[in-house]
Every structure is written in structure tokens, then in C-alpha cells.
Amino acid sequence: MHFESQLIQVHLRETFRTSKGEADKKTVCVVTLVDALGECCPSIHYGYSAEDCRDSIDEQSFSFDEESFDLSQVHGDLGRACGDRLSMLAGLDIALYDYASRRGDLPLWKLLKLPDPSERESSYTISVDKPSGVEIRLKSAEDFRILKLKLGGEYDQDNLELLGRLPGRTIRVDANGAFDLNDIEWLIKAAYDLNLELIEEPLSDPSPSNLRDLQKELKCPIIMDESVKSIDDLRKFEGCIGGVNIKLQKVGGISNALKIIDVAKRTDMKIMIGCMLETSIGISAAAHFAGIADYLDLDSITLIADDPFNGITLEDGRLCFPDRPGHGAVRRN
Numbered sequence: 001m002h003f004e005s006q007l008i009q010v011h012l013r014e015t016f017r018t019s020k021g022e023a024d025k026k027t028v029c030v031v032t033l034v035d036a037l038g039e040c041c042p043s044i045h046y047g048y049s050a051e052d053c054r055d056s057i058d059e060q061s062f063s064f065d066e067e068s069f070d071l072s073q074v075h076g077d078l079g080r081a082c083g084d085r086l087s088m089l090a091g092l093d094i095a096l097y098d099y100a101s102r103r104g105d106l107p108l109w110k111l112l113k114l115p116d117p118s119e120r121e122s123s124y125t126i127s128v129d130k131p132s133g134v135e136i137r138l139k140s141a142e143d144f145r146i147l148k149l150k151l152g153g154e155y156d157q158d159n160l161e162l163l164g165r166l167p168g169r170t171i172r173v174d175a176n177g178a179f180d181l182n183d184i185e186w187l188i189k190a191a192y193d194l195n196l197e198l199i200e201e202p203l204s205d206p207s208p209s210n211l212r213d214l215q216k217e218l219k220c221p222i223i224m225d226e227s228v229k230s231i232d233d234l235r236k237f238e239g240c241i242g243g244v245n246i247k248l249q250k251v252g253g254i255s256n257a258l259k260i261i262d263v264a265k266r267t268d269m270k271i272m273i274g275c276m277l278e279t280s281i282g283i284s285a286a287a288h289f290a291g292i293a294d295y296l297d298l299d300s301i302t303l304i305a306d307d308p309f310n311g312i313t314l315e316d317g318r319l320c321f322p323d324r325p326g327h328g329a330v331r332r333n
Contacts, residue, residue, distance in 0.1 A: 001033060001034060001063060001064060001065070001066050001069075002033075002061060002062060002063035002064075003031050003032065003033055003057055003062045003063075003092060003095065004031070004032045004033075005029050005030065005031055005032075005040075005053070005054045005057040005058055006029070006030045006032070006054070007027055007028070007029055007030075007050060007051060007054050008027070008028055008030055008279075008308060009025055009026070009027045009028075010025065010026050010028070010277075010279060010304045010305070010306055010307060010308070011024065011025045011304070011305050011306050012024050012025060012026070012277070012303050012304060012305060013140070013302075013303055013304070013305045014137065014140075014303075015127075016125075016127045016277065016303060017127040017128040017129060017150065017153070018127060018128060018150050018152060018174075018176045019128065019150070019151065019152020019153070019175060019176045019177070019178035020045060020152075020176050020177075021044070022127075022128075023044075023277065026041070026277045026304075027049070027050045027051070028040060028041045028050050028278070028279060028282075029041075029050040029051075029053040029054045029057070029088075029091060030091075030279075030281065031057065031091040031092055031094070031095045032095065033095040033096065033098070033099045034099060035099075035102065036095045036096075036098035036099035036102055036326060037094075037095060037098055037281050037309070037327075037329055037330070037331075038090070038091040038092055038093065038094035038095030038096070038098065038281065038285075039090075039091050039094060039249075039278055039279060039281040039282040039285075040053040040054075040087045040088050040090060040091030040092075040249075041087060041090075041091075041249050041276045041277065041278045041279075041282055042085075042087035042088075042249065042276075043087075043249075043250075043276060045226075046085075046086075046087060048085050048087075048088075052085070052088075053085065053087065053088040053091060056082075056085070056088060057088070057091075057092070060081055062078065062081070062092065069100075071096060071097070071100050072255075074096060075093060075096065075253075075255050078092050078093065078096075079252065082252070086229065086249070086250060086251060086252035086253075086256075087249045087250075087252075087276075089252040089253055089256075090248045090249045090251075090252055090253035090282075091253075092253070093248075093252065093253025093254050093255055093256075094248065094253055094254060094281065094282070094285045094327065097111065097112075097253075097254045097285070097326075097327070098285070098326040098327050098329075099326075101325055101326045101327070102325045102326040104325070105325050106325055107288070107321065107324075107325060107326070107327075107328065108254075108285065108288040108326055108327045108328075109288040109289075109291060112254070112258070112288065114288065114289065114291050114292055115291030115292060116291055117287055117288055117289065117290030117291040117319060117321070118319060118320070118321055119318045119319060119320075120290035120291070120293070120296055120318065120319050121145065121146060121296065121317050121318050121319075122144070122146070122296040122297060122298045122299055122314060122317055122318070122319065123144065123146040123147060123148040123170075123172055123295070123296065123297045123299065123317075124140070124141040124144035124146065124147055124148065124299050124302065124317065125147075125148045125149075125150060125174075125297065125299055125303075126138065126141065126147055126148065126149045126150065126159075126163070127150045128150045128151070128152055128153035129153070129155070129159070130153075130154070130155050131155055131158050131159055131162055134149075134155075134159050134162055134163075135162070138166075140302070143314075143315075143316050143317055144299075144314075144316075144317040145168065145169060145170060145317055146169070146170045146172065146197075146317065147163055147166075147169055147170070147171055147172070148171075148172040148173070148174055148200075148297060149163055149171065149172070149173050149174070150173075150174055150175075150176070151173050151174065151175040151176075151178055151179075151187075152175055152176060152178030152179075157186060157190070160173065160190050160194065161190075163194075164190075164193070164194040170197050171194055171195075171196055171197065172196065172197050172198050172199075172200065172295075172297075173187070173196060173198075173199050173200065174199075174200035174201060174225070175187075175199070175200065175201055175202045175203075176200075176201055176225075176226065177201050177202070177203060177204050177206065177226060177227075178202075178204065179202055179203055179204060180203070180204055180205070181203055181205065181210045181213070181214060184202065184203075184214070187199070187202070188214075188217050188218060191218055191219070191220055192219065195220075196220050197220060197295075198220050198221050198222070198223050198242070198243070198272075198295065199218065199220060199221075199222055199223070200222075200223045200224075200225055200245060200272075201223070201224055201225045201226055201227065201245075202214065202222060206224065206227045208236060208237055208240045209240075211224075211237060211240040211241050212239070212240040215240060215241060215242065220242075221241070221242020221243050221270055222241045222242050222243075223241070223242060223243045223244065223245050223270070223272050223295070224237055224241050224243075224244050224245065225244075225245035225247070225250075225272075225274065226250075228244050228245075228260075229250055229251055230251070230256075230260070231259060231260055231263050234260055234263055234264060234267075234269075235263070235267075238267050238269075239267075241269070242269065242270055243264070243269045243270030243271060243272060243294065243295075244260070244264050244269055244270075244271065244272070245272040245273075245274040245297070246260060246261060246264075246271060246272065246273055246274065246289070247273075247274045247275060247276060247286070248275075248282060248285060248286050249275075249276045249278065249282065250276075254285065257289065261289070261292065265292075270294040270295065271292065271293045271294050271295070272293065272294065272295040272296070272297060273286050273287075273289045273290060273293040273295070273296050273297070273298065274286075274296075274297040274298070275297065275298050275299075275300050276300065277300050277303065277304070278300050278301075279300075279301070279304065279307050279308070279309050279329075280301050280307050280309040280310060280311035280312065280329045281309050281311065281327070281329045282300075283298050283300060283301045283311065283312060283329075284311030284312045284327040284328045284329040285327040285329075286298055287312045287319050287321070287327075288327060290319055296319070298312075298314075298319070299314065301313070301314065302314060307332075308331060308332055309329045309330065309331055309332060310322070310329065310330055310331075310332050311327065311328045311329030311330070312328060312329075
């Protein structure tokens with residue numbers, strides 16, 4: 001058996017903006033293993049692209065014997081081959097686990113011996129915009145109780161106040177490392193006034209000492225994302241933050257995610273399961289971790305206008321799983 005790869009481009013329903021940049025489309029590398037599917041969806045800030053993942057997969061021509069298939073051994077071999085290209089490893093790893101759980105006629109969460117992830121609730125992301133634009137974006141979020149506002153723009157305080165006036169909503173914020181510790185007093189006050197549920201990756205200088213000082217001033221947890229790609233990264237922040245955002249594309253797939261989550265749980269950190277701008281393949285795989293998560297941010301399937309795959313759906317903001325083995329994502333007919 002061997003992996004096959006294919007580039008696809010998807011388009012977003014509306015321009016997605018963060019403090020790091022903006023996008024209205026995304027190219028991903030789809031990995032196929034027999035009938036199983038994986039997805040490589042690297043950030044533009046990772047130093048390599050979906051095209052690089054495709055070229056490397058084709059060049060190395062990864063293959064193994066179906067009769068002697070050993071998931072852990074194959075994963076180890078792939079990890080060494082992929083090196084620092086963790087989104088490439090994630091795509092291959094997701095396809096491996098999809099293959100293994102399909103072969104066992106099990107949903108992925110049962111193969112992983114995780115709790116039932118059904119009906120868990122995800123947030124909906126409101127990207128950086130002016131207030132009039134945020135009001136338009138909120139129309140797409142009508143079915144979601146939990147909103148995550150991206151910060152790092154000119155109208156942050158106005159937008160946060162706008163969301164804070166909405167009845168019955170839980171508000172999270174994500175700065176993607178936009179702020180200096182000395183310029184964040186307004187956000188500390190807003191966290192109390194609006195009862196924010198969490199603040200994600202707030203600081204441009206995410207040193208343990210800076211985060212420890214900030215966490216002491218907040219009653220909501222600081223969740224680290226971009227700064228944590230490995231167990232070593234996580235241990236650096238132990239005692240300084242409230243939790244970590246696990247993205248399969250960031251950490252190298254399912255096997256690595258399980259290891260990081262284990263360490264985080266043992267150090268009393270909360271777990272968010274998040275995503276990049278992934279299709280239903282990546283989101284469906286990540287959704288199987290929902291049963292052990294404190295927070296979910298798996299909304300990219302609602303942001304994509306032309307997803308060529310069909311997997312989990314979000315109904316009233318809650319995960320609904322198809323009755324299929326594996327992670328559940330398949331190509332649309």
C-alpha cells in the first residue's frame with residue numbers, strides 16, 4: 001500500500017482575518033491510503049506549503065505491507081521522514097488512523113479508546129473587522145452560542161463591546177500574539193466586565209514570566225496555541241497558563257496530539273481542540289477528540305463555501321457524526 005496525494009483549493013464564504021494576515025481561499029494537500037483520507041493544511045507561517053507536502057509525499061513514495069501493518073511503527077517511520085513538517089505528518093497520520101479504524105469497522109474515537117464525542121459544542125470564529133463587518137459576520141453565527149472574536153485590529157474594543165451586549169452568548173477571544181504585556185490593561189478589564197471564558201495566545205512575547213504575571217490578573221484561563229507544538233513547548237509553560245489549543249496540523253497528527261494531551265491533563269491544563277482552515281477531513285478527525293476536550297473550536301467547515309468532502313456537521317453549534325467508520329469524512333458524490 002502507498003499514499004497518494006492531491007492538491008485542492010477551497011474558497012471561504014467571507015474573507016478571514018487575524019492579526020497575522022487574511023485569506024479568502026486555501027490550498028490543502030489531500031492524502032489517500034486505499035479508501036482512507038488525510039489532510040495536510042499548513043499555515044502560511046510554518047515555512048512550508050501544501051505544495052511542498054504534496055511534492056515530498058510523491059517523491060518519497062511512502063509504502064508499507066498491508067499484511068504486516070503496524071500503526072505505531074509506520075507512524076515512527078513517517079515522523080522521521082517528515083521532520084519539522086508537522087502538517088505533512090498530520091495528513092499522513094490522519095489517513096493511517098482512518099485506514100486502521102475503517103479496517104476495524106470502528107469510529108475513530110472508539111479505536112482511540114476516547115469518550116463519545118457526540119453533541120459537544122464548538123465556538124464560531126468572528127475574524128478581525130470593523131464593527132459593521134462584525135455585525136454582518138454575526139448573521140452566520142446565529143446557530144452558535146459560543147463566539148470567538150479574533151483580536152489585533154483597530155476596532156478590538158468596539159467589537160468586544162458589541163459581542164458583550166449579545167444575550168445568552170459565551171465569549172472567547174484570540175489575539176494570535178498581537179499584544180504587548182504593557183498595552184493589555186483594557187483586555188484585562190474586559191475579561192472581568194464581560195466574563196470572558198478564555199483568552200487565547202495574547203502576547204507577542206509569550207515568555208513564561210510574562211504569561212504568569214498576566215494569568216495572575218485574570219480569572220479566565222490563558223490558552224496557548226502558536227507557542228505550543230510539542231511536549232517540550234508545553235512543559236515550558238507549566239504553572240504559567242490555564243491550557244493549550246491542540247491542532248492536529250500544528251502538532252503532527254493524532255499520535256502526537258494524544259501524547260501532548262496526556263501531559264497537559266497530568267499538569268491540570270485545560271484542553272482546547274482547534275483547527276486551521278481545514279476541510280471536513282481534518283475537522284472530522286479532530287472532532288473525535290471532543291470527548292476529552294474542555295473547549296472546541298472546530299468551525300472551519302462552516303467557513304468554507306465549496307468543501308469537496310462530507311463528514312461531521314455542526315447543528316446548532318454541536319457536533320453531529322455520520323454513521324461511518326473511521327473519522328467519517330468521505331468525498332462528495
